[in-house]
Amino acid sequence: MTEYSSDLLRQLQQRGYIHQITNAEGLDNLAQKQVVPAYIGFDATASSLHVGNLVSIMLLRRVQQAGHKPIVVIGGGTTKVGDPSGKDDVRKLLDEEGIAANIASIKQSFEQFLTFGDGPSDAILVNNADWLDQLDYIPFLRDVGRHFTINRMLTFDSVKLRLQREQPLTFLEFNYMILQAYDFLELSRQHDCRLQLGGSDQWGNIVNGIELARRIDGSELFGVTSPLITKADGSKMGKSVDGAIWLNKDKLSDYDYWQFWRNTDDRDVGRFLKLFTDLPVEEIAQLEALEGAKINSAKIALANAATAMCRGEVAALQAEQTAKQAFSGDGLAEDLPRLTVPANGIAIVDAMIELHLCASKGEARRLIKGGGVKIDGEKIDDEKSIIIPSAEDRRLSVGKKKHAILST
Structure with a gap:
C-alpha cells in the first residue's frame, strides 16, 4: 500500500476512498504545500440527493477536514444535457423551472456536511450554468471541441457500454464529457481549482478535463476517483426495496433514514463506518470486530453517527428511541410512519404500500401469507383483510424491523 x-491522501486512503489517482506523487506534494481547491459536480436531476451521492459529499467533507477547500458544483448547465455514465437509456430532460427548483432544494443537503464561507478552506457552491x-x-467547437477525438470518446465506458447494448446515445449526451471537461478548465481559471474527485465511472471525464x-492553459490538474x-x-x-434513501428530510423521515443504516449487512458495517461517519478509525476497528448479536451495537453506532451528520443529533437520538419503542412492543412511537x-x-395491502412497508x-x-404482518402483535392471515377505524392508535x-401507526 502506498504511503x-x-x-x-492519508485520510482518503485510510478510510477506503481511493480507487485511482492521476498523479499521486504530484498531488501528495501539492497538498503538503498549499490549500488545494477541489470540486465534485452534482446534476440537479431531482429535488434531493440520496445516499448514492453520499460518498461524493463525504469526499468533499474529508477535503475540508484536511484543511483544503471544497467546491460544490451544481450542474445547472449539464443537467440540461444529461450524463450518460451508468445509464442504459436517455435521461428525461428538465426545463429551466424544474432545474431551478431542484437546485434550491438540494442546496440544503450540503449545508449539513460542509462549512460554507469566505475562509481559505470554507466551501463554496457554484453553478456551471453561469459559464x-x-x-x-x-467558438466552443473551434476552441474546445478540437481537443477531443471521436476515436477516444468511443473508448469510454459511458459511451461504449451504451453502444454495446444497442441503446440509443444522443448527440446531446455525447457532448456531456466535453462540457464536464470544460467545467474543470473554467474552475481552474476562476477558483484556482486543482483537483476533481468523483466515482470510478467519472475517470474518463476527469482525465478529459x-x-x-x-x-x-498549460495547467497541472489532478484527479481522484x-x-x-x-x-x-x-x-x-x-x-x-422501497426506493431511494433521500438525504432531504421532506423526502424521507428521520426514522426511515436511521433505519436504513441500522439495517446494514454485518459484512458492510466496518466499511460504512469509515466511509460515512467521522468516528475515529481506532474506534471503528473495535466496532467491526464485534461478533454475533454484539454487531448490533456497531450498527446502532453507524445509524446514530450517519443520521446525526445528515439530520442532526436530536433527530438521531429520537430515531433510536423510536426504534427501541417499536421493537420492544411497549408502545407507539410518535416518529413512526403514520x-x-x-x-x-x-x-x-394498500395500507402497507402507502406506508412504504413494501x-x-x-x-x-x-408477506401476509408468510405470517410476517401483524397489527398490535396479532398476525394477519387474510390478504384481503380490510383495516377499519379504531378508537385508539394501532x-x-x-417483520421485526418495519413498523407504522394506524390512526383514525
Missing part, C-alpha cells in the same frame, strides 16, 4: 505524506449558458456554439486544461460502493449483497448503494384510516376502511401488492400478499408491523 502518503499529506493529511488529505456554460454563455458559450457560443461555433485534466488534459484539456494542460493543452489550452473512489471505488464503486455496493452493498455486500451486490445491490446498489442508496437504494432499498396512516389515517379512512372512515370506510382500507385494504391491508414495494408492491404482490410483495404485500407474500401498530402495523411487517
